[in-house]
Amino acid sequence: MRWIPFVILIYVALLVQVVVAALPVRFGFTGDIAPDIPAILAVFFALSVRDLHDAMLAAWSLGLAMDIMLCGMGGIVTAVGPMPIAYALGSGIIYRVREAFFRDRALARAILTLVFCLTAHFLWVTIQTLLVLAWSAWWSAVAKAIGISIYTAAVAPLVCVVLQRCGGWFIATPARRSRRR
Amino acid sequence: MQFGFRLSKKRVLFALLVIAGATSLLRSWVSDVLRMPAACALAPVSDFVKASTSAFKSAMADREAPVMSAAEAARLRREVDQWRSAAQARSWGEIHWWDKYRRIQNTLNAYGASLKRCELIPARVILGEALPYGRSQTVAKGTVHGIEKGMRVVDVLTDRSKALPADDRMRAITGFSPASGKPIAGSVLVGWVESAGSFTARIRLVTDKRFAIDAWLQRKIDPGNPRKVTVMTSEGPTEKTLTRNDNRLVKVNLSGDGERGLITDTIPKAHNIRAGDWLWTIGRSAKLPVRLRIGEVTTVVKSVKNPNFVIAKVAPAAKLGRLRDIFIVRSLVSQLPPSRGGN
Numbered sequence: 001m002r003w004i005p006f007v008i009l010i011y012v013a014l015l016v017q018v019v020v021a022a023l024p025v026r027f028g029f030t031g032d033i034a035p036d037i038p039a040i041l042a043v044f045f046a047l048s049v050r051d052l053h054d055a056m057l058a059a060w061s062l063g064l065a066m067d068i069m070l071c072g073m074g075g076i077v078t079a080v081g082p083m084p085i086a087y088a089l090g091s092g093i094i095y096r097v098r099e100a101f102f103r104d105r106a107l108a109r110a111i112l113t114l115v116f117c118l119t120a121h122f123l124w125v126t127i128q129t130l131l132v133l134a135w136s137a138w139w140s141a142v143a144k145a146i147g148i149s150i151y152t153a154a155v156a157p158l159v160c161v162v163l164q165r166c167g168g169w170f171i172a173t174p175a176r177r178s179r180r181r
Numbered sequence: 182m183q184f185g186f187r188l189s190k191k192r193v194l195f196a197l198l199v200i201a202g203a204t205s206l207l208r209s210w211v212s213d214v215l216r217m218p219a220a221c222a223l224a225p226v227s228d229f230v231k232a233s234t235s236a237f238k239s240a241m242a243d244r245e246a247p248v249m250s251a252a253e254a255a256r257l258r259r260e261v262d263q264w265r266s267a268a269q270a271r272s273w274g275e276i277h278w279w280d281k282y283r284r285i286q287n288t289l290n291a292y293g294a295s296l297k298r299c300e301l302i303p304a305r306v307i308l309g310e311a312l313p314y315g316r317s318q319t320v321a322k323g324t325v326h327g328i329e330k331g332m333r334v335v336d337v338l339t340d341r342s343k344a345l346p347a348d349d350r351m352r353a354i355t356g357f358s359p360a361s362g363k364p365i366a367g368s369v370l371v372g373w374v375e376s377a378g379s380f381t382a383r384i385r386l387v388t389d390k391r392f393a394i395d396a397w398l399q400r401k402i403d404p405g406n407p408r409k410v411t412v413m414t415s416e417g418p419t420e421k422t423l424t425r426n427d428n429r430l431v432k433v434n435l436s437g438d439g440e441r442g443l444i445t446d447t448i449p450k451a452h453n454i455r456a457g458d459w460l461w462t463i464g465r466s467a468k469l470p471v472r473l474r475i476g477e478v479t480t481v482v483k484s485v486k487n488p489n490f491v492i493a494k495v496a497p498a499a500k501l502g503r504l505r506d507i508f509i510v511r512s513l514v515s516q517l518p519p520s521r522g523g524n
Contacts, residue, residue: 032313053190072315081205
């Protein structure tokens, strides 16, 4: 990983995230939803880097940035910390299962992003709820997490087209397809 | 430099996960310490980003009224001049009325519902939430500018249906927003300050689930559609038509619904609340000693627990999706002379 360009990428990703969050889409059972751009980046790095620890460190950093920018959830002031853990765990899962997919396919990226987002956001919502024991907020937050995950998965292939072109700026040694059978 | 152990990526990752776990457990002690500097770091660029987003949303949401024609503006000017001269003739013509007018002015200055009882600190919204789980905004004003936790936040509404030509004398008469040039139509409640750092503060919007406030509900009198209410008389509960004279304000508790609106607590069905009724701040609170508009009732639904009560859904009066320049209210109530009783 090239960490200095990666830090700049986090800054840019956060700004983009703030813009897309300000233009939410409304669905019946989820309420307002917006795509999670740093999650798409985390999946991209989990699919592209050679080392598991690089993928998880990148996801941890993106998760921390997101957690700092998420101030509230369903009536509670959120803590900083659960999102880096959730992102790192989600990234680890994607890294482990990536060999089972054709990574360059748009559908594969969308499915993996959906799995990542569902894992990360479900964990985040549950940990935040556990920290303050506000279970009344849990159901609505989980519904929103599902909506956000689906929206992010739908957007992921488009974002990945851009990332594919400038992936070399951030990844020194890209992953190769494993020869294991 | 020699460490006792090899600094591998695996160990760094483990240490970072432990730190994340620790900050999670420390909750708000750490979160505000991290969030305020992060907002400062993003502010230079996010200010531009926020401005673009607000402008885009305004362009998408508003249909601009055509600029008032010169003839229409002239007619309006004549009308205002007539009213002013009539008012002057009345007040100057009769000393008795003039004296009464002065007394009313003095009373208004001391006790009346005007923002003279507050100091307004202008602030600019620079950042929103990264995902719509919560409803808060960050402004570029902090404790060094006098912002404190709990202060109320208001916005001015401009009447977009009355776009005045530039350099028109009507602007000086009505007051206008420097940003848009539109006449100011009123002030509305936006939320309150949730936490304040040195240079930034986080605003909890009225639509956030954590927002709760007491409010007055004002029922609108529509002669074309009279409203029957149940009142208690010596003969028991009696149904009568609501008139302007007995239209008392109804005190309700309002809270954000976590999305784009607010909901009231249960209100007795006898009040016959309808869509279109207005909600106002109490106006006697130490934090906000003026009466401001909060929103308008959009739907009224029956309470699930008790059929004799209803719950009203309220649309906020402030344009929360396009907030840009807002005002934080510093109450000056403690500096006012003590009340001598009476209303």
